[in-house]
Amino acid sequence: MGRSETASACASDEQLRRLHAKELADADATPLTQHLERCAACRDRSQRLLAAHETWIARLRAAGAPPTADNAARHGAAPLGDREIAGYEIREELHRGGQGLVYRALQQSTRREVAIKVLREGPYASERARRRFEREVELVAQLDHPGIVKVFDSGQTGAGRQFLVMDLVRGARLDEHLKRRQPPLTERLRLFALICDAVNYAHLHGVIHRDLKPANVLVDEHDRPRVLDFGLARALNEQDATRVTADETITGTLAYMAPEQARGLGDAIDVRTDVYALGVMLYELLTGGFPYPVAGDAIRVLRHIAETEPDAMRSTQPGQTIAADLETITRKALRKTPADRYQTASELGRDVERFLVGEPIAARRDNQLYLLRKRLQRSRGIIATSVLIGTVLTVSVALLAVSLQRQHRLRDEAEQARNRAEHRLTQVREIANAFLIDIDPLIRQLPGAAPAREAIVTKGLGYLDALTEEAQDSDDLRLDLARGYLIIGDVQGDLNSSTLATPEAALTSYGRAETLLRPLAARSSAALDVTRDLALCLQKQALALNTLGRTAERDTAQHEALELLTALVAAHPENRRLLRDLSVLYERLGNQTGNLDQKLEHYDRAMALAERIVDASSDDLWSLRDLFVGYTKQANVHMGRGELDQALENWRKFRSFAERLSAAYPDNLVARRDLSTAYQWLGIIQSAKGATDSAVGHFRDAIAINQAVLRQEPNSARALNDQTTVYVKLVEALLAAERVDEAADAIDACIGAAERLVAAHETIPSYQRVLAVAYYKRAEWNRARGQDEELSASQRTNHWREVRIALDRARGRFEQMLAGGTLAESDGAVIDELTAEIEACDDAIAALEPDTPSQ
């Protein structure tokens, strides 16, 4: 009786610890275990203790044993000396794992950093084992895929251990990455789809991984997954992948094993074995757990793998459910019989991608109603997630709708006309289909996938071109097409979001729109919208021409746009859209002219128009913004006249507004850029007033905002351009205040941003100039150092050499612009000036090195 009462009493922490430490005799352990089965509170505490323990075990395993000579000798895992692998300098031990040690090393021939994995196993038991290893490594070395860590060398160390040389990937293991960053579901699924893609590539090249698990995937600094150790399980030992140890824990391989592996059916292992492991990873990604219990007694775990259907999936986030589609996908990957699973990793990845874009998944393709529902959701989903795709889809959907309407209208007309309409309808449908079906697989790689955008633009253009032929006799269709071209042109010209954007291509599309619009606008009965479209079309062309530095053509287009809009505003003085169009146009004119009086005149007009809009709706922040942008334009004119206090006042007004806007729309890029611009200008003005500290603070604020934008849009031309400019200003302010040391990092960052800008958008002349300016700032910085009397002569000489290199680079950029015909008139003398500075620089170097004969 005494015993059973003890059994039902709650356990102390120390008792639980002793239980886990297996310090209790059976007589004490059994009642305690029984109690745990009944008492949820104790069970919870027990599991928490266990979880904390497992965390420490994982940390210890990641750290490995301390590298003492003694330890090394005992365990055959000595840190390698520099000479042990010919051709490589070992730099640092990165990781110790079950298979061996990983080092960071330098490949001497290329001076590049690599990772070397030295395998614990080997020298080989048999000649056959060695041959198998070499054959497998040879296959693996042929894999060349962005999602796979490339193996490019192998051999034996002095001690006879096998090693593999591979790309050094800076990043975290997938499991660590997920734990640390807690990425949202879509991001986790994106990573997963990329992993599937990499695994599929290896399968196509005849390599099965056999040991896929989160620990074998690294997430690099660009958040791309890279799969490690392909084929290594097989290369090491045929049995290795199916070997089971008595106490493998969740950190081990067991959890990801497929039923055919768990049963020890070595011959049954094929690509679908990897599909199963991917299924377990997906289950874990979604739920944070495993499909069945995988801790504890290995035999039981193996039986679960072979027989237990996956537990119902529950999201890691409380209150959130897992979409039925995801559960369907996961379950299909986890079918016990390989024939019932996805047959390839690519099929699995594609279904996850389909889910991501709201397309019906293949696992359920048969259900018609289901298909229809998904199709509707998909249009909405895409429009919500991507403005780019959204606009294009809207065009096609709108075209489709228009055609259907037209078809109804024409039904009563002549038979011939109807046939033609139907023909048109077919083609419009083709457009819709092209976007919805052909383009979809590419869309899934968004954001940032150039090929998808390219495909959309080319496809869209192709269909629009085909329709243009048919459009001769229908005004409505011509107008639709023109608007289609305008949107395509916007996509092509959007330097902010696309690296493939080119102003030239945008111009061509705008040109086609213009050709379609002109005859429509020329009619006396032309609707307001048609004329407005033509004006906007001209204005868009002007903008693209401006980017390309074709100023004469720009002015012609702008002039006509101004005439059209002015006439429209006169005819419709209350139309806010038109008022805004005209205000924007005046603002651009103000931006472009170099004459301060003209500038102010344009800006005043823009402001007057903006005020008319605001009267009508003063609580709309975006309308207000036009007004506040006006203040900044006036501020810049004040700046030009040296009226710093007035400029400061205006920029402060704008900053207050930008803060309001950012608070209301925290994720909006325009709002963030406004705030960054405000800080930048406050910094510029404060710097001009000699208040360096205040200026530096403002510049740092602007830099922080730009960095946040760049983290989301790494190649955004605007953000890179802004960032370079702020750094340039920061460097100037610091140099002016003789705070040369502080400017060192800023100048590095400045060049970095400018080089990225030019690399991503190399055809834009103004960016070439930005880079040239950045180089020039580098020269100024080094010159300041070179003039520092406290430095030694040799240090100063070296700074002067850096000055020379930077000047040379800057001049090179300007020469390139001159050759390309894009050098601005105001920059005409720059090249000669730079040449003179380079000569002065050579003199300075010669003066510092009196003993060196000049060459």
Added chain:
Amino acid sequence: MDTTRPSLLLRIRDHADAEAWQTFDTIYRPLIYRYALAQGLADPDADDVTQYCLSAVAERIATFDYDPRKGSFKGWLRTIATNRVRNLWRDRRDRPAASGELQRPQEREPEPDEVFERIWQQEHLWHCLREVERDSDQSTYRAFVAYVLENETVEAVCAKTGLTRNNVYTIKWRLTERIAQRMKELLDGTE
């Protein structure tokens, strides 16, 4: 076993606490040195950085403000080390480059947070492991290394050490507990 020792960071404020300084030196000297190597420095320079950082800590620890809002000791140490490495690189550029060894490995490497993080964890854990090795008998420590760190099967460990399975499980649990406790003392206030 005393479980209430004041944190290492607190103890080294007292320059007379030789034992604390000894511990500090055994952990942080290799830590900074490895970090410097990982930043691409060669041996003598890495030594220089290590010495510089340890002196800087000794000089300033008494006034180091333990206020998490102002940043941790760990962040502070990393900043000192990173700046020192960067200054060395800058001086390098001021000297004529003699050969390839003076090349900077990469113009702009990613923020070395992860490298530092890894080395930081590893050196602290290794210190604890060495203490455990010192305080345990040989077969206990061998069993722990083989079973926990090197993932060997329990049978293999038993065969190697002559311990029973339960012995091995007990060692795994208890030594891990001891290391976790010691890590808390070492890291208290540093992160």
